[in-house]
Amino acid sequence: MTDAATLDAPAQSAPAGETILEVNNIEVIYNHVILVLKGVSLSVPKGGITALLGGNGAGKTTTLKAISNLLHSERGEVTKGSITYRGEPIADLNPAELVRRGVIQVMEGRHCFEHLTVEENLLTGAYTRSGGGVKESLERVYHYFPRLKERRTSQAGYTSGGEQQMCAIGRAMMANPETILLDEPSMGLAPQLVEQIFEIVKEVNEKEGVSFLLAEQNTNVALRYAHYGYILESGRVVMDGAAKDLRENQDVKEFYLGMSEQGRKSFRDVRSYRRRKRWLS
Numbered sequence: 001m002t003d004a005a006t007l008d009a010p011a012q013s014a015p016a017g018e019t020i021l022e023v024n025n026i027e028v029i030y031n032h033v034i035l036v037l038k039g040v041s042l043s044v045p046k047g048g049i050t051a052l053l054g055g056n057g058a059g060k061t062t063t064l065k066a067i068s069n070l071l072h073s074e075r076g077e078v079t080k081g082s083i084t085y086r087g088e089p090i091a092d093l094n095p096a097e098l099v100r101r102g103v104i105q106v107m108e109g110r111h112c113f114e115h116l117t118v119e120e121n122l123l124t125g126a127y128t129r130s131g132g133g134v135k136e137s138l139e140r141v142y143h144y145f146p147r148l149k150e151r152r153t154s155q156a157g158y159t160s161g162g163e164q165q166m167c168a169i170g171r172a173m174m175a176n177p178e179t180i181l182l183d184e185p186s187m188g189l190a191p192q193l194v195e196q197i198f199e200i201v202k203e204v205n206e207k208e209g210v211s212f213l214l215a216e217q218n219t220n221v222a223l224r225y226a227h228y229g230y231i232l233e234s235g236r237v238v239m240d241g242a243a244k245d246l247r248e249n250q251d252v253k254e255f256y257l258g259m260s261e262q263g264r265k266s267f268r269d270v271r272s273y274r275r276r277k278r279w280l281s
C-alpha cells in the first residue's frame with residue numbers, strides 16, 4: 001500500500017471516554033544527569049487508542065516506562081510532575097500492583113520466554129490474577145489470535161517475529177487489563193503483519209473496551225488506527241491532536257508520513273533545527 005493510498009483510509013473517530021490515565025508535566029533523568037523527558041503531559045481516554053509518536057530517541061519508551069514504574073532498573077527516575085490512573089497517583093506502585101489496577105505494558109522487542117511454549121507464555125500473563133476465568137481468557141486470546149492457537153505447543157523462541165508480537169500482546173491480555181501500554185508493535189515486522197496486528201488491537205479496543213497507549217515510530221499506520229496522537233521530539237510534546245487532523249497536518253505529512261508538496265521526503269532529511277523552529281513557532 002502506498003502512503004497516498006493509506007492516507008485515504010478513514011481515521012478512527014475519537015471516543016467520548018473520560019480520562020483514565022494522566023501524565024502531567026513529567027521530567028525523567030537517567031543516571032542522575034541525562035535529562036530525557038522535559039515536561040511531558042498527555043491524557044489517555046477510557047476506551048480510546050492514543051498514539052505516542054516520534055523518531056528514534058524521542059522519549060516514547062521512557063514515557064511508557066515512567067508510567068509502568070520500570071525506570072529504576074535503568075537508573076532512571078521521574079524527577080518532576082505526576083502520573084495518575086483513575087485520578088490516583090501511581091508513582092509508588094510496583095509493576096505487579098499496577099497490573100492489578102488494570103495497567104500493563106507490552107515491552108518493545110516482544111520479550112517472550114523463548115524456552116516456554118506459546119501457551120505457557122500466555123499463562124504466565126495470568127500470574128497476578130486471583131480467582132478463576134483463566135481458561136476463558138485463554139480462549140478469548142485464541143479468538144483474537146487464531147495463529148497463537150495453531151502454535152500453542154510450539155516453543156516461543158522458534159516462532160516468527162509476528163507470532164512473538166502476538167504472543168506478547170496475548171500474554172498482556174491474560175491479565176484482563178483495562179489499559180495496555182504497547183511499545184512499538186510494528187518493529188521489525190513486514191507491512192502486512194503490522195496491519196494484521198493493528199487490526200487486532202482495534203478489535204480488542206472496540207469489543208473489549210481496552211484502552212491503548214501506543215508508542216510507535218510508524219506514524220502512518222498508528223494514525224490510521226489511533227483516535228488521538230501526541231508527537232514527541234527530544235523529550236517534549238511538540239504537537240497533539242485528533243488522529244485525523246494530524247494526518248492532514250502539513251508538517252506531519254512532510255516529516256512523519258514522508259510526503260511533501262515537492263514529493264516524497266523523509267523527516268530525517270530535514271535539519272532538526274528547522275523542524276524544531278516550525279514545530280515550536
Ligand code: ATP
Pocket residue numbers: 030031034036054055056057058059060061062063074075076217
Ligand atoms: P526508540 O524508538 O529508538 O526506542 P524512543 O522514542 O522510545 O526511541 P527512548 O528509548 O525513550 O526513546 O530514549 C530517549 C532518550 O533516552 C534517548 O536519547 C536514549 O538514548 C536515552 N536513554 C534511554 N534509556 C537510557 C538509559 N537507560 N540510560 C541513559 N539514557 C537512556
